[in-house]
Amino acid sequence: MSFLSRVKQLFGGDTLVEEESPVEAHEIGAEPQESVLSTAAQTVEQQGGRARREAADFDALEELLIDAGIDVDTTMAILQEVRRGGLLGRPTAEQVIERIRGKLSAVLDLDSTLHTTGSPAVVLVTGVNGAGKTSSIAKLANMLKHENRTVLLVAADTFRAGAVDQLAILADRVGVPMMRSVEGQDPSSVVFNGLQKAVADKVDVVVIDTAGRLENKKNLTFELQKVVRVIETKFGLPLSETLLVIDATTGENALMQARAFSEAIPISGIILTKVDSGAKGGSIVSIARELRIPIKLVCNGETLMSIKPFDKDDIVDMILLSE
Incomplete structure (x- = not known):
């Protein structure tokens, strides 16, 4: 599987778990105070799950970059670029690939002119x-x-x-x-x-x-x-x-x-x-x-x-x- 395919596998197919609707206070047997606490606990648990999954995905992305032969310093710079602000929620595979491509292109953007002038x-x-x-x-x-x-x-x-x-x-x-x-x-x-x-x-x-x-x-x-x-x-x-x-x-x-x-x-x-x-x-x-x-x-x-x-x-x- 190519580097590109593995990035898409990491960031492409996952969808966020939808939050459950809070229990309405007027439902039979429901306690309003307990309902609010239960909803808050669910939200915290979901946020923690997303954070753990995101950390695991970025650890996997780090391994992919290093496995591609990119040194640790450049890998860290790429990960920082992918993680930087401006994206709402978890980045998509396309956003991750776009930022990796942009960082690699920027590093390679040096004067590649072949100089063959002289006498000789x-x-x-x-x-x-x-x-x-x-x-x-x-x-x-x-x-x-x-x-x-x-x-x-x-x-x-x-x-x-x-x-x-x-x-x-x-x-x-x-x-x-x-x-x-x-x-x-x-x-x-x-x-x-x-x-x-x-x-x-x-x-x-x-x-x-x-x-x-x-x-x-x-x-x-x-x-x-x-x-x-x-x-x-x-x-x-x-x-x-x-x-x-x-x-x-x-x-x-x-x-x-x-x-x-x-x-x-x-x-x-x-x-x-x-x-x-x-x-x-x-x-x-x-x-x-x-x-x-x-x-x-x-x-x-x-x-x-x-x-x-x-x-x-x-x-x-x-x-x-x-x-």
């Missing part, structure tokens, strides 16, 4: 192994090529066996040149050579593939920082984008990854992958809320064309429709 524009792509980094680079190159931009790929992932060959195959499929490296070569030297070629050939956009760094491998983090220094100091080129690839199915570990990479280098945006794999996607909301990092691109398939600019409504729908 330099886009650095990083992320952990298995997130879909190399294939995302190929999709990005293909997208830029279809925009009539010239592209050079730089294979600076010299640590993972087969990484250079994998990118070379994808570069051939896209039809763009690639600056090769050999396994174990200093990534900074590969980037230096690639930028020299890009400047000489007047390439529009350079896309740099870096090693799939685990956030706890400090030596690889230092290499990443060194690559950034080469770009910015030796060539005097500002990074147009530093994109972190995040697997949408990762869950709360995605926030940990984003924190770690942000501590190493400034991250300007996210490429969100595997959104077509049953991802809940709530973790991306946590990244946007805590780190203010926007999603720039979304990959939703296996083909080179399966990449598109971020649309917050699509991501909100993905979260609400997640199983």
Whole structure:
């Protein structure tokens, strides 16, 4: 059952219990004083029952939000928004969903513009192994090529066996040149050579593939920082984008990854992958809320064309429709 369906189940089908009519004083055998006390007791009991049911429903909603991958702080903010004044009585499912959607949209409402201007524009792509980094680079190159931009790929992932060959195959499929490296070569030297070629050939956009760094491998983090220094100091080129690839199915570990990479280098945006794999996607909301990092691109398939600019409504729908 989807998140949306479970919210409707919580808030959609219940109706308030109608209060019983107070006993009329003139009815045979009725005592007016006892009737008033009995009615008051019934009212208090009904109000208490509604309060208990409402508390249980909101506890269940809290569990649903956290289960969707949304962090505790964002979950509390959403619950506060749903509970805030302005609704008479218990909120309906439609009102709850509307306020959840509104809060998620507001958190994700960041500048998602992909910046690829420069002479050349330099886009650095990083992320952990298995997130879909190399294939995302190929999709990005293909997208830029279809925009009539010239592209050079730089294979600076010299640590993972087969990484250079994998990118070379994808570069051939896209039809763009690639600056090769050999396994174990200093990534900074590969980037230096690639930028020299890009400047000489007047390439529009350079896309740099870096090693799939685990956030706890400090030596690889230092290499990443060194690559950034080469770009910015030796060539005097500002990074147009530093994109972190995040697997949408990762869950709360995605926030940990984003924190770690942000501590190493400034991250300007996210490429969100595997959104077509049953991802809940709530973790991306946590990244946007805590780190203010926007999603720039979304990959939703296996083909080179399966990449598109971020649309917050699509991501909100993905979260609400997640199983």
